[in-house]
Amino acid sequence: MIDMPSTARAGRAPVITRERAAVALMFLMNGFLVGAWAPKIPEFASRLSLSEGTLGLMILIFGLGSITMMPVAGMQIARFGSTWVTRITAVLALPTLLLLTVVESVWTAAIAIFLFGGLIGAMDVAMNANAVATEKHMRRSIMSSCHAFWSLGGLLGAATGGVLIATIGPFGHAVLVTVAAALMVAIGWSMLLADKPHAEEAKQKVRLPMTPLPWLIGLVALFSMVPEGAVLDWGALYLRNELNASVQLSGFAYAAFSLTMATMRFAGDIVRDRLGAVKTLRICTVTAMIGLLIAGFAPSATFVIIGFAIAGIGISNMVPIAFSAAGNLPGMAQGIGLSVVTTMGYSGILVAPSAIGFIAEHVGLATIFAALPVLHIVVLLLSNLARHADGAAGGSH
Known part of the structure; x- marks a missing residue:
């Protein structure tokens, strides 16, 4: 009888797999977009002549977008699985930073920031669900390192933002960030763990849970x-x-x-x-x-x-x-x-x-x-x- 490695005996996958790398890339991309937004805020406020109070309202709209779209994403994951919801929300989130860079009125800015917050939040739920599915598939914990990649993405986005805005301008910065984020999505796209629900799971009621x-x-x-x-x-x-x-x-x-x-x-x-x-x-x-x-x-x-x-x-x-x-x-x-x-x-x-x-x-x-x-x-x-x-x-x- 062939003696198998301990990881195989335990039914565990190797520490690094394609699926783990893909979901980590999605966390990195999401954090990168959020981090890149932070240094844009002063220019965003001055372009639209926002007072501190109005800027505070805009940031609140970002939060409301997230809180509105997160449960919607959860319901779509129950129907279609986390893989496709992660991919679609990632693609939809890509142009939002560009949108925030070109809006010229308070009302269009409010819509843009609601979409930005909403799609970042929806993607957040989806990629966390995919990380859970990947944990189950690998039979080992990966969630903490996924969140570490999110933190790393935020750090990269925030650290490079100020320099890039000063060098190539707000629009150039937004284009560069969008291209870099699109590359991350493209690399991770086909490697994400496919977790489409079984037919009986897809029929589950998707209303908010009544259990505590x-x-x-x-x-x-x-x-x-x-x-x-x-x-x-x-x-x-x-x-x-x-x-x-x-x-x-x-x-x-x-x-x-x-x-x-x-x-x-x-x-x-x-x-x-x-x-x-x-x-x-x-x-x-x-x-x-x-x-x-x-x-x-x-x-x-x-x-x-x-x-x-x-x-x-x-x-x-x-x-x-x-x-x-x-x-x-x-x-x-x-x-x-x-x-x-x-x-x-x-x-x-x-x-x-x-x-x-x-x-x-x-x-x-x-x-x-x-x-x-x-x-x-x-x-x-x-x-x-x-x-x-x-x-x-x-x-x-």
Whole structure:
């Protein structure tokens, strides 16, 4: 009898496969488009003569587009599978950055930014569903590294945007970004794992679920992502206004957080395969709580940056685990569970920062960051639900 390699004995695929590379490319492309948009915002605002308030409304419309289209994507995934929904939303998302570069009126800009947010959000649900399907196919965790590629794409888009806009202008930048994103889609197109549902799955009811399970996992995603939104939108301001840090030093607030988060996402799948999703989620949550407490009670800017870096280590793998769990719920089309959890999770980044701003006016940002770990206590209480994520890496299929 031939002795088979341990991976084959366990029924697992190699660490890197065509399907894994393809879905990682989709995450990279989606993050790249979002990252490339950030440096365009000042030019977008000046071209349309937007006040800060009107720009805030535009950014809210982006969020509303995402939240509107995510459940729609979930329903289409239940009917057609994640592969085609990922491909179609990716192709439809490609020209949106160009559209935002050429609009000349507030109303056309509002439509363009709604489409941009909506298609980015819809693609987000679809590519997460495809990552879950790929996890099941490979019988190993890949979700954390997929989210790491999203972070990497965002970093590339944001880091190159300012230089390109200054060198070749806003339109040249948009064309270059669109071509680069189109190349990523073209390379990944045929390699994506095909997961068209079986006939009986396609007939499943695609209304929003009435069972509490996806909504509870959505709460885990929401309370994991609120602190991420808080650091992104308020971290630099906290350092500058309350700890008198320089502009340069304040910039390290989100940089430290995002660097540790991206790094740990690349390591997260190995940790999760070794320890299981529940234990990994608990360790990550406690780590995030420690980091946020250090940031909230910090006597100096240096301690805040250290706190944010520790929080990034913790938060890194909380959301990928929640998404994996949502895509593996028993008796539920994966697109439906995922659309609930992604919509709830991303609303934490899109809606919470404005509420934080309102509360911070009365109590200060230090108090906000010190209080955020209370949300993570809820994540700890619900952490046993992460066991569903292990269905991807080695449960029964």
